[in-house]
Structures are given as C-alpha cells and as structure tokens.
Amino acid sequence: MLTEHSLNFLVVEDSPLSNQFICNMLRDLGHQVVGQAYNAQEALELTLRLKPDIVLMDLQMPDPLTGHDDERAGIKGTRAIQAHRPTPVIALTAYESAELIREASEAGVGAYLIKPPDIYAIERAALVAYARFKDQQTLQRLNEALQREIAIREQLEARLQEYTDQLERKVVEKLYELEQEQAKVIHLDKLAALGEMATGIVHELVQPLSAISYEADYIKLLIEQAETPGILSPQEWENLRKIGENLKEDLARCKRLIDHLRTFGRSANIPPIPVDLNQPIYASLMLVNVRLGHRNVDLQLHLAEHLPPILADPYKLEQVFLNLISNAEYALEQQRRVAPAGYQKTLTITTQTVGEMVEATVHDNGCGIPPEAQERLFQPFFTTKPQGEGTGLGLSISRRIVTEFGGTLTCESVVGEGTKFTLRFPAFRSEN
Ligand SMILES: Nc1ncnc2c1ncn2[C@@H]1O[C@H](COP(=O)(O)OP(=O)(O)OP(=O)(O)O)[C@@H](O)[C@H]1O
Ligand SMILES: [Mg+2]
Helix, strand or coil, X not given: CCCCCCCEEEEECCCHHHHHHHHHHHHHCCCEEEEEECCHHHHHHHHHHHCCCEEEEECCEECCCCCCEECCHHHHHHHHHHHHCCCCEEEEECCCCHHHHXXXXXXXXXXXXXXXXXXXXXXXXXXXXXXXXXXXHHHHHHHHHHHHHHHHHHHHHHHHHHHHHHHHHHHHHHHHHHHHHHHHHHXXXXXXXXXXXXXXXXXXXXXHHHHHHHHHHHHHHHHHHCCCECCECHHHHHHHHHHHHHHHHHHHHHHHHHHHHHHHHCCCCCCCEEECCHHHHXXXXXXXXXXXXXXXXXXXXXXXXXXXCEEECHHHHHHHHHHHHHHHHHHHHHHHHHCXXXXXXXXXXXXXXXXXXXXXXXXXXXXXXXXXXXXXXXXXXCCCCCCCCCCCCHHHHHHXXXXXXXXXXXXXXXXXXXXXEEEEEEECCCCC
C-alpha cells in the first residue's frame, strides 16, 4: 500500500469476474472494498448508501432496462454521482478515444485507465484523485467561508457607511447650530459693545450739536437779514439759504441717531415698574400726532381699557412705539407714491389682553416688506432707506427693549398690503 491510510472503494464493473478480480487485488494491497456494483444505477445507489472514498467505474456497461451495452454508461453514472454526492471517480475502459476522455473529464472523472487494469496504476490514480478531491473540498470550504466573510464585510461596510452618513449629517447639523449660536453671541456682543459706546458718543455729541444747531439758526437769520442786493447774486443768496436748510436737515438726522443711541445706552439696571401698555402709546402719540395729521395719516386707535399692567420701563417702551410709528409713516409714504388714487394712509394701533399676555399691535397699510428683508429686519444696521436717512437700528433696539421685559416683538407683512408689528408681554399679577 502506497499510503498510511487504506481507502474505501466501490467497484463498478459489469463483468462479475473482473469485478471480483479487481476487489481481490485492492484488498491484497490493504484497501477496503465497501461495495460492488454492476451497472450505473447501482453505482449511484451504493455511493449514496456506502459513501466510498473512491469509485472505480467501468465505462461500458449494459443498460439494466434494455440489456444493451452502453459505452457511456459509466460517464452517465459519474455525472449522477457528482450531482448527488460528489466523490472521486476513476474510469476503467477498454476503449480509448479523445471524445470519450473529454466527456468523462467533463462529467467529473478524475483519472482514466485502460483495461486490463494494472493494480498499481489504479492505486496511484486513486491516491491522486482522492488527494485532489480532498483539496478541492478544502478549497470549496475555504471559498464558502470567504464568501461568508465577504458578505459579512459588505454588511459591515454598509452599516459603517450608514453610520458615517449619519455622523456627517449630525456634524453638519451641529455645525449649523454652532454657527447660529455664534452669530447670536456675536450679535449680542455687538449690541453690548454698541450700548457701552452709545452712552459715551451721545454725551460727546449732544454739546457740539446743540451749539451747531444754534449757530445754524443764527446763520440763517443773518442770511435773511443781510439779503441786500448787490453783495451777492440772487443765485448765491439762494445757495446760501439752501446750505442753511441742509444744515438743519443734517442736524435733524444726527438728532435721530442720538435719540436711538440714547435709549440704547440707557442702563438696563433701572428696575422695571408696573406699566399700563396704553401709557407709552399715548405718550408717543403726543409727540407725533400733529405730524401724522400733516401727513394725512388716518390714525385708528383701539386700545382696551383696564389692561393688566406689565413690568417694564415706560420710557423705553415709548421709544419702541416711536420707532414703530416712524417706520410705519415711512412705509405709508412709500405706498402713497405708487398706490392708485383714493389710497388712504391708515395706521391702526391696538391693545388687548390675550390669556396671560398683554398685546399691542402697530399696523399700517404701507408698502409692506419682501420676505428676504423680513429675515434681516431685526438685525442691527439693516435698512432699506437711502443712505443717510436710516440708521437701521430702530427695530433691533426695539426688539432688545421688548425682550428685556420678557416680551416678544414679531412682524407680519405682505408687500403692497401692509405690515403689522405685534408686541406681547407677560401680564404682571401682583401677589397681594
Ligand atoms: N412698517 C414697515 N413697513 C415697511 N418696511 C418696514 C417697516 N418697518 C421697518 N421696515 C423696514 O425695516 C428696515 C429697518 O427698520 P429700522 O427701524 O430698524 O431701521 P430704519 O427705519 O431703516 O432706520 P431708522 O430707524 O434709523 O430710521 C427699514 O429700513 C425698512 O426697510
Ligand atoms: Mg426705523
């Protein structure tokens, strides 16, 4: 025996004599013969039942149904065995033809031997076929394991990709939130710095400006009195008068800026007191009522009586209403320029109690605000007014004041229809 372990053979040979002869020789070499078959059908049955290591298969055998010789019976049997229980098969044949060899090898025959069989050749072929078969099985198992591993890796990769995507989305979201937070902090920082600066600037500006204002008045007066023909040409007098007027206008603009800055710079430490929300509305109207009349604004007041008080600084609230009314006036004038005849500028101011809140609205039927501007409305220095006419601080300061007293300031607007600002404050209910 050429190997340490003996092999289990199934011998398939239609001639009982040859069959027995081969079996005896195999046993003499130390191998086992687990079964003997005499046609292809038996070969398959015994292979399934006895599970031999090697099938030694005659190729030409009689068909058990017809009794006729079939030179491909062994090839068919091999095919059936490989389909049901893959086992190494060695072909034994009396004929040698290229076609038969090719067919046999396609069917799964591992070696092809010519009769009469040389027992040593059979043993060598059996060993090689058996070893190759075992290698193939190992390879197949490895391959299957590899496929399983690939599948698992693919699954893991897919999951990893999913996690990565999720993580990326989260990072983007967080970054966005962070940017928003940062923008808020910068905004607040800016406002705080501005607040500090404002007090100083106002203080520094008030003195020289009131002096300039006084001097401008005096220059204007002098110009009017000195209008003597001959000294200056009429055009030059006219120019001088214009300069005087411009001076007044520029000063008025400076005063507006200072007014904004004054409220802005007001210390937030003044403790808020209970205020009837109607009170700052009346106070601001006292200042602008006449101007509204001149500008043909129909003022509609719907102020609820007996509002619960809110906790606030009434002067700061007055400034908020002045800002809102001044903005409304501007928007009404803008609209008048493009509106059809019969347009009536209308400004409606209301107050009412809404649950635990006290609400005021300032509503105009002016030009309205386009959506992209609405987003930036409360940002400091956002203005659509021509350069020099607006500071863009009115609304940002107003909102800061309102939030300082626990309230909200919001805006709804439709271009060409008008704008409504809504202020809401928590009602102050005293304990006693
Ligand atoms: N009632 C309104 N109708 C239409 N647009 C408005 C109204 N109120 C505010 N706006 C828009 O918001 C912008 C910002 O207003 P904000 O009061 O902050 O500054 P401003 O009015 O431009 O400057 P300032 O208050 O110094 O005069 C205005 O320029 C204007 O475009
Ligand atoms: Mg304004």
